[in-house]
Amino acid sequence: MTLNLVPFVSVDSMMKLVLHLGIERVMVDLVAEIEADFRRWPMFDKTPRIASHSDVGVIELMPTSDGQTYGFKYVNGHPANMKRGLQTVTAFGLLADVETGYPVLLSEMTILTALRTAATSAMAAKWLAPKGSRVMALIGNGAQAEFQALAFKAVCGIQEVRLYDLDPAATAKCVRNLAGRGLRTVACRTAEEAILGAEIVTTVTADKACATILTDNMVGSGVHINAVGGDCPGKTELHRDILLRSGIFVEFPPQTRVEDEIQQLDPDHPVTELWQVIAGQAAGRNSAEQITLFDSVGFAIEDFAALRYVAGKVKGTEFCEMLDMIADPDDPRDLFGMVLRAAA
């Protein structure tokens, strides 16, 4: 009996790896990885995520391939989970060798998704936000909030985050977790207060019911909006009038038009694909006064980049264990004989 062992990164190993490398370094590294893959965007197989919806949430598979490596992520989104003490979003992912179809990495992705989501946000802001931005409003202080704050510090030089959440306890948690990390945090009592003086406004809320986080009069000229929370049909965070005033940048239009803020607009409303800005094929911000909006849903190529980063970091280290996941008999035609011989 021959076993084909797949390296597996558990939740515990992922946490230890991130702490070992340092969270801000991971953010900077992930931005470099994701940028590199966005630059070669046309090389990837792209398909909208495959979603299985229910009354209470969604389970999605997000596959992609660059022709050499195939990757996919399993991810759920269940807003009601939080009230039961469960994660709204959990995930795991896999890389496989296109040449053989054999898996080469299985990894937890609940933490990795939080990291890559924040890294992608900061990457977009690096290309779109006003130069020299130092203050960010962070509306929605749940599981993603601290990751966003540290990504923007590490990648964009943000020095102050102005925090607001419907639940002050979430804001307090965020202030506590960010203490001593070189960021000034300001707990605010309203969203209006949070956006005062902010060059960047990040919205990262999870509740389907709370549809309009930002109204039109709240957003001044020149601001960069990083809209992270909207990510399924019927779930949006921004009033439509803001969208009409903004230069809109997206990951993959066929997915974003269904799932995100721009589902409120005509299907042919102009949007720019972020990868084209990064590859030098499209303009980013066109003036200091323009409102830029990164209407983010999360795309498979970001997960692919993150998984490849992890694969490179864990190979041959104690940050992964080997999983007996693929049957691999000595004679490939003798699968049955392998089963029989397991008795011995």
Place this chain on the structure above:
Amino acid sequence: MTLNLVPFVSVDSMMKLVLHLGIERVMVDLVAEIEADFRRWPMFDKTPRIASHSDVGVIELMPTSDGQTYGFKYVNGHPANMKRGLQTVTAFGLLADVETGYPVLLSEMTILTALRTAATSAMAAKWLAPKGSRVMALIGNGAQAEFQALAFKAVCGIQEVRLYDLDPAATAKCVRNLAGRGLRTVACRTAEEAILGAEIVTTVTADKACATILTDNMVGSGVHINAVGGDCPGKTELHRDILLRSGIFVEFPPQTRVEDEIQQLDPDHPVTELWQVIAGQAAGRNSAEQITLFDSVGFAIEDFAALRYVAGKVKGTEFCEMLDMIADPDDPRDLFGMVLRAAA
């Protein structure tokens, strides 16, 4: 730190479970499970598998859900793998709770796919083959062959299998593995010899290049053909003229019309969905003379049934281990804090 542990069935555990239960019993059980799910076919979310094709093979994700449980399988198909000593098909699968989106089972499925494929073939034959069939031709003696033989013995009462493969060594392996299991095996030198006297003809070949395993003059009236091997665009096993003479039964027409034998026919050529026969909504075989053809590609609901069967068998036993796959902080909004505390 709280861990959310997912039961994992390794290759080794799957082999031991199958031997513990007995292969023929597993086949009979799986047919019962798959039949039960085919009877409630309309309840399932159905989508064609999501395929990522390359020059050398395909990687596919096959999701489905019955509204309570979600399942998907990762599976590759790489005909050239065998020459490198690798499996043509490897797979793993997952079940999750629709209510929370949390995974509840991760399992190897290379062996489980071999089992469920054979069980599905035998199930179809139980409904479509001539009553009292005792002899089956088995053309293609690779990794799936013995599973097919034993499924047809256990479920349909087959007593003799007539084996043929382009490579006599594959046939010899099959004869060896089936020795002492209550089946008469006859090694044949040609496909024509193999089908002599056979009421059921099973074709289960893997090579894309060998397109026509059965020609029209080889198939007499009344035979049931179990065509397992064709499973991607451009890969077929039967001459088109056989299809035109046969009553054709399929799993999920949108998938089968692209991937399997009937890709040779007009897109509106009549086919019957097997689940309708099992649910009493459509006729099966219409006469003793009819050629019936089960044009099988494998469908997500079969994997779902097989995974649920395994989940029920391994719960609380030594046939699974617990995998630290899902991050689950005490406070679901405090994912970041959980990472920080991993340092302790």
